Every structure is written in structure tokens, then in C-alpha cells.
Amino acid sequence: MIQSDxxxxxxxxxxxxxxxxxxxxxxVTVPGTWTKLPELNKQASLQVxxxxxxxYLIVITDTKADLDNFTLEKHHQQTRDRMLQKMxxxxxxxxxxxxxxxxxxxxxxxxxxxxxTNVVFLHTTIDDGDYFQQTLAWTLKSRWEKQNQxxxxxxxxxxxxx
Numbered sequence: 001m002i003q004s005d006x007x008x009x010x011x012x013x014x015x016x017x018x019x020x021x022x023x024x025x026x027x028v029t030v031p032g033t034w035t036k037l038p039e040l041n042k043q044a045s046l047q048v049x050x051x052x053x054x055x056y057l058i059v060i061t062d063t064k065a066d067l068d069n070f071t072l073e074k075h076h077q078q079t080r081d082r083m084l085q086k087m088x089x090x091x092x093x094x095x096x097x098x099x100x101x102x103x104x105x106x107x108x109x110x111x112x113x114x115x116x117t118n119v120v121f122l123h124t125t126i127d128d129g130d131y132f133q134q135t136l137a138w139t140l141k142s143r144w145e146k147q148n149q150x151x152x153x154x155x156x157x158x159x160x161x162x
Contacts, residue, residue, distance in 0.1 A: 021046040026059050026133070029157035031150070045133075055147055057137040057154055064130055075132045076106040076125040083123060083136075087112025092123075101159050103128045109148075111141065120144040122151050128160045 015032035026046045033050050040047040041058045049056035064070065070078075076095060084090040090112035098105050103126050110121040118141035126133040135158055137151035 019046070019048050021059070025161045026061070027157075027159045027161075028057065028059070028154055030057075030154055053139075053147065054143060055137070055139045055151060057135060057151065059158070060134045060136070062132045062134065064132060067132075070132070072104055072106060072125060072127040072132070075127075075134075076108075076123075079125060079134050080108060080110065080123055083110050083121060084112065087114050087119075089113050100124070100126050100156055101128065107155070118142070120148070122148065122155060124155050124158075126158060126160075129162075131160070133158065133160060 044058035046059040095106040095108045105126040107124040122137040124135045
């Protein structure tokens with residue numbers, strides 16, 4: 001019995017599945033062990049994670065029409081600065097330009113202490129035309145080295161429907 005549970009967990013961790021936002025417009029592809037976690041952030045369009053490995057990802061959608069002539073760079077800097085202000089002993093890396101779902105994006109790492117826990121966020125802003133899509137993927141600082149590649153992979157699977 002234990003062996004079959006172990007085999008099932010191993011299979012789920014290597015399988016991939018797509019999880020969509022409630023309106024079906026935002027999707028990410030995650031390991032089979034991940035689920036929707038609606039309690040992570042009430043502002044987020046999509047909230048997913050795996051509590052047992054302490055890895056999480058949320059997507060927050062900002063309508064460009066609601067913002068005053070924001071560029072990708074300005075939006076990314078503002079959301080990064082807001083995150084850094086919330087954490088103690090905060091630091092960040094230089095934003096790196098990339099393309100996600102065919103759209104320009106910026107990505108950096110934010111490290112600090114939030115609610116007494118040392119965490120690292122992979123902070124990505126995607127300009128998908130009418131919206132800025134902010135993805136925040138995170139885990140414990142002690143797990144970052146082992147888990148950051150998976151968080152980057154999941155972030156790169158982001159897809160939005162018009």
C-alpha cells in the first residue's frame with residue numbers, strides 16, 4: 001500500500017496539468033500535485049500551489065485602462081517596490097526581459113522576511129495588450145535553490161485568452 005501511494009505521488013509530480021482561472025481566461029501548467037488555492041490572495045485572478053512542498057503561484061490582473069499611462073517597466077517597478085516594502089531585510093535582483101505567451105515581460109527575484117518567514121518570490125510582469133499580468137511564484141528561502149527552476153517553468157507556461 002505504501003509503495004502504491006509513493007508511486008502515485010511520483011507520477012503526479014512528473015505529470016503536468018493545466019489550471020485555469022474561474023473565468024477561464026488565465027491558465028498555467030503545473031505538476032499534477034498542484035491544486036487551486038483560493039485562500040492565497042483575494043485580489044488574484046488565479047491562485048495555485050502545493051502546500052506539502054510550500055510552492056505557490058498567483059496571478060494578479062491589472063487593467064491598463066485603469067492605470068495612468070503605465071509602461072511595462074513602470075508597472076513592474078511599482079509592484080516590485082510595493083512587495084519589497086512589505087518585507088523585512090528585503091533585496092532584489094535586476095529585472096530581466098523575457099517573452100511569455102508571445103508577450104514582453106520582466107522578471108526578477110525578491111528576497112526577504114514576510115510574517116516571520118524567509119521567502120523568495122519570482123516576480124514577473126507580463127504586458128499582454130489590455131492588461132498587466134503580475135505573476136508571483138514563491139517558496140521558502142531554504143527551498144529556493146532546489147525549487148526555483150520549477151517555479152520559473154510554471155511561470156513560463158502562463159497563457160491568457162482575450
